[in-house]
Amino acid sequence: MTIKYPNGQGHYNKQQLQKKKLTKGPAIYANRGMSMEEHISHSNETYRQHNIAIIYKKPTPIQVVKVDYPHRAAAKITEAYYRRASTTDYNGVYKGFYIDFEVKETQNKTSFPLNNFHEHQIEHLVACEKQGGISFVIVSFNSLNRIFVLHIDSLLPWWKGCFKDGRKSIPLSAFEKDAIEINLGVSPRVPYLNAVDQWIKEKI
Amino acid sequence: MTIKYPNGQGHYNKQQLQKKKLTKGPAIYANRGMSMEEHISHSNETYRQHNIAIIYKKPTPIQVVKVDYPHRAAAKITEAYYRRASTTDYNGVYKGFYIDFEVKETQNKTSFPLNNFHEHQIEHLVACEKQGGISFVIVSFNSLNRIFVLHIDSLLPWWKGCFKDGRKSIPLSAFEKDAIEINLGVSPRVPYLNAVDQWIKEKI
Numbered sequence: 001m002t003i004k005y006p007n008g009q010g011h012y013n014k015q016q017l018q019k020k021k022l023t024k025g026p027a028i029y030a031n032r033g034m035s036m037e038e039h040i041s042h043s044n045e046t047y048r049q050h051n052i053a054i055i056y057k058k059p060t061p062i063q064v065v066k067v068d069y070p071h072r073a074a075a076k077i078t079e080a081y082y083r084r085a086s087t088t089d090y091n092g093v094y095k096g097f098y099i100d101f102e103v104k105e106t107q108n109k110t111s112f113p114l115n116n117f118h119e120h121q122i123e124h125l126v127a128c129e130k131q132g133g134i135s136f137v138i139v140s141f142n143s144l145n146r147i148f149v150l151h152i153d154s155l156l157p158w159w160k161g162c163f164k165d166g167r168k169s170i171p172l173s174a175f176e177k178d179a180i181e182i183n184l185g186v187s188p189r190v191p192y193l194n195a196v197d198q199w200i201k202e203k204i
Numbered sequence: 205m206t207i208k209y210p211n212g213q214g215h216y217n218k219q220q221l222q223k224k225k226l227t228k229g230p231a232i233y234a235n236r237g238m239s240m241e242e243h244i245s246h247s248n249e250t251y252r253q254h255n256i257a258i259i260y261k262k263p264t265p266i267q268v269v270k271v272d273y274p275h276r277a278a279a280k281i282t283e284a285y286y287r288r289a290s291t292t293d294y295n296g297v298y299k300g301f302y303i304d305f306e307v308k309e310t311q312n313k314t315s316f317p318l319n320n321f322h323e324h325q326i327e328h329l330v331a332c333e334k335q336g337g338i339s340f341v342i343v344s345f346n347s348l349n350r351i352f353v354l355h356i357d358s359l360l361p362w363w364k365g366c367f368k369d370g371r372k373s374i375p376l377s378a379f380e381k382d383a384i385e386i387n388l389g390v391s392p393r394v395p396y397l398n399a400v401d402q403w404i405k406e407k408i
Contacts, residue, residue: 054331056291059265062281077266077284087260091295093304096336098297127258132300 036105036140036190040090043188047094053193055092055099061085087124094193095200098133100125101192105140111169112139114159122159125152134199138192139179141172148179149195240309240344240394244294247392251298257397259296259303265289291328298397299404302337304329305396309344315373316343318363326363329356338403342386342396343379352383353399 034042040057047053066079088102102125104116117137125135135152150170157163158170175181180195238246244261251257270283292306306329308320321341329339339356354374361367362374379385384399 048331051331051334054328054335054337059263059287059289060268061263062266062268062284064264064266064284075286077286078282080266080268080281080284082279082281085263093302093332093335093337096302098300098302098337100297124258127252127255128297130255131258131297133258133297133302 036103036138036142039184039189040103040138040192043190043192044090044092046188047193053092053094053099055090055094057090058085058087084118084120086120088121091128094134094196097196097200097203098128098131099196100128100133100135101137103138103140105142107143108169109141109143109172111171112141112175113169115168117159122152122156126156129153134196134203136195136199138182138190139175141175144172147182147184147190147192148175149182149192150175150179151199154178240307240342240346243388243393244307244342244396247394247396248294248296250392251397257296257298257303259294259298261293262289262291262295288322288324290324292325295332298338298400301400301404301407302332302335303400304332304337304339305341307342307344309346311347312373313345313347313376315375316345316379317373319372321363326356326359330360333357338400338407340399340403342394343383345376345379348376351386351388351394351396352379353386353396354379354383355403358382 037057044053044055044057047055061083062080063083064077064080066077068076068078070076088100090103091098091100093099102117102121104112106112106116125137129135129152137150137152137155138147139150140147154174155170158174180198182190182192182195185191241261248257248259248261251259265287266284267287268281268284270281272280272282274280292304294307295302295304297303306321306325308316310316310320329341333339333356341354341356341359342351343354344351358378359374362378384402386394386396386399389395
């Protein structure tokens with residue numbers, strides 16, 4: 001199983017995770033028992049299987065302190081701690097382009113709170129874009145059943161607090177205006193590369 | 205500290221790691237107390253600091269089973285296991301190209317044993333190259349103090365056993381002929397992107 005690990009804010013063990021899913025799981029995915037992260041992982045698998053793109057989620061960084069060796073083949077880690085990631089969660093290659101992104105969810109209905117991001121994530125996305133990659137965020141408004149793909153260039157003015165309400169949140173209207181909305185599909189479930197296709201068209 | 209994690213074959217705790225370094229560390233790095241992995245990580249840091257490339261080593265994948273919560277801010281993992289990585293260790297973006305590679309060391313003086321690779325690593329490198337990325341391996345012959353960067357296209361015939369001695373190893377002479385040799389520098393310590401530059405020239 002994969003531990004859900006939202007923004008380094010909290011960590012859950014298996015029991016807690018199951019409880020969380022039952023009691024607090026986003027309405028949109030409740031029926032399927034799938035988090036946004038699982039949707040994206042499934043989509044990436046579909047993309048890989050069809051030789052469309054090679055994109056993976058990076059493992060959660062963990063600092064290992066103690067390891068036991070009950071059997072040589074099965075080293076058991078007995079003390080370790082979560083570390084904050086240096087980068088975003090997802091990267092890979094699509095049509096010759098380097099792709100880098102972060103996936104976020106909110107229960108809010110009118111805006112996306114910017115404290116969902118860490119400074120180093122935004123810096124990493126900007127740095128990748130400068131090197132010729134394509135950087136973006138996938139934001140799911142779970143209560144609204146709507147998913148948007150927002151390019152780093154559109155996110156950055158909000159992050160920098162260039163608009164009148166400072167850098168607290170991005171209103172839904174900004175997503176409707178500047179992001180690309182993605183409808184859930186069967187396979188891939190979240191066809192977010194459709195958004196990337198539009199940006200690639202502008203590049204070439 | 206970073207746990208050394210060679211090819212999923214063995215795992216070391218801190219004490220073992222230090223002992224290993226003292227007793228079995230490759231002659232070439234002994235004086236500096238640096239493994240090849242540390243050299244590459246340092247090089248990547250240099251490349252990032254100078255806005256030359258954004259390349260990171262992926263975290264080691266670890267399956268977490270039990271987590272304790274002595275304090276909310278410091279979740280302690282008390283049972284976890286190493287998992288085999290699905291991909292290679294390193295990827296990123298350089299001059300608009302997706303870069304993907306694996307780093308290997310050998311004490312051999314005449315050839316590089318192919319059992320240093322896993323099938324899934326080679327498959328991943330091939331898949332990335334097909335998507336327009338640049339895939340390669342960095343191989344250090346520690347006893348010879350020589351480092352080579354070998355493109356996946358040059359590695360593949362050896363992996364497939366196309367040559368007369370099957371798929372056991374790649375002779376040093378093949379590296380001298382088909383790979384690009386990298387001299388150690390000060391900063392970056394292993395300027396492996398010099399090799400990538402040559403392949404980019406051929407692409408554009």
